[in-house]
Amino acid sequence: MNSQVWSYPMAYSSRRGGIRLWLAGLVFLLAVALPVWFAVAALGVKFEFWDYQVGLGTLTRDWGAKFTTAVLLAGLVLLLLGLIKAPRVRTVILSILILLIAGLCMGRLLAMKSVAESLPPIHDVQTDWSDPIMFTDAMMELRGDESNPVQADPVISPVITRIEQNFEAQKEKAQSGGFSKFMWDTQVALGMQSDVFYWKDLAGQRVADEQARAYPEIEPIIVAQAPDTVFQVAEEVLASMDMEFVTRSQGRGILEATASTQWFGFKDDVAVRIRPEGDGSRVDIRSVSRVGLSDLGANAKRVEAISNELESRLSEQAS
Numbered sequence: 001m002n003s004q005v006w007s008y009p010m011a012y013s014s015r016r017g018g019i020r021l022w023l024a025g026l027v028f029l030l031a032v033a034l035p036v037w038f039a040v041a042a043l044g045v046k047f048e049f050w051d052y053q054v055g056l057g058t059l060t061r062d063w064g065a066k067f068t069t070a071v072l073l074a075g076l077v078l079l080l081l082g083l084i085k086a087p088r089v090r091t092v093i094l095s096i097l098i099l100l101i102a103g104l105c106m107g108r109l110l111a112m113k114s115v116a117e118s119l120p121p122i123h124d125v126q127t128d129w130s131d132p133i134m135f136t137d138a139m140m141e142l143r144g145d146e147s148n149p150v151q152a153d154p155v156i157s158p159v160i161t162r163i164e165q166n167f168e169a170q171k172e173k174a175q176s177g178g179f180s181k182f183m184w185d186t187q188v189a190l191g192m193q194s195d196v197f198y199w200k201d202l203a204g205q206r207v208a209d210e211q212a213r214a215y216p217e218i219e220p221i222i223v224a225q226a227p228d229t230v231f232q233v234a235e236e237v238l239a240s241m242d243m244e245f246v247t248r249s250q251g252r253g254i255l256e257a258t259a260s261t262q263w264f265g266f267k268d269d270v271a272v273r274i275r276p277e278g279d280g281s282r283v284d285i286r287s288v289s290r291v292g293l294s295d296l297g298a299n300a301k302r303v304e305a306i307s308n309e310l311e312s313r314l315s316e317q318a319s
Contacts, residue, residue: 024094046265120210126286129208
């Protein structure tokens with residue numbers, strides 16, 4: 001009788017999944033917290049609870065990557081445990097959901113890392129560096145003293161050297177052994193961490209040269225319409241992209257506006273310059289981030305988007 005009484009809770013626990021199901025439920029809650037974590041990291045920057053270095057650097061690329069790796073590994077272990085011994089259905093289902101959520105988060109982080117590795121660390125893009133567009137006093141005042149400088153011929157910031165030194169220091173510390181080495185090696189194996197610094201020897205290089213290598217397609221636009229007509233269409237294009245205008249000077253052929261990203265609220269400033277060219281017009285565009293080292297290609301995409309939309313609308317107008 002006593003043996004039956006004591007064995008009942010164990011049998012009941014076995015049917016319910018026991019400690020494996022409890023752990024799977026706990027890790028599932030952590031997996032659900034992952035996208036919330038990344039959303040809070042981004043929105044905290046947008047609403048100025050912390051700066052972009054904390055939100056994008058520490059919370060997203062550093063702690064967020066480690067958090068994602070830990071949840072992914074836990075989900076994998078739980079899946080294996082669920083497959084070893086019955087009852088397994090609930091544990092396996094939760095483990096698959098954990099792997100799905102963590103995998104999606106990891107995919108996003110890997111995509112960000114891949115873009116960063118493939119592009120130079122620049123945040124200033126324009127169509128003609130031989131005759132650079134310089135922002136008006138109104139735009140420079142809006143940018144403020146703490147924003148990235150706007151120069152006629154900028155070079156990649158020497159801060160790259162310090163970042164490389166920090167990378168090598170973190171790598172050396174991780175190789176000392178223990179859990180830090182395990183996490184470093186795991187992240188390298190999963191592709192979430194590079195074993196070599198991918199912006200090596202770029203400090204001091206001309207932005208114009210690096211842009212030409214990364215975005216050879218970016219160049220001035222030559223159109224048949226007169227500058228006044230092009231100005232009006234360019235104004236419509238910027239407005240359609242939900243930019244906030246700073247300067248609209250048709251006489252000088254200058255449009256300036258600010259674009260903001262949805263999640264982090266990063267602000268990039270845009271200038272469009274329209275000049276007579278033969279019987280038509282020449283359009284140059286510049287887009288500069290206010291903060292950050294690498295824009296992950298955002299400014300180049302914006303310049304291309306403006307160019308393509310402007311050419312498309314002018315072509316439709318001419319036909």
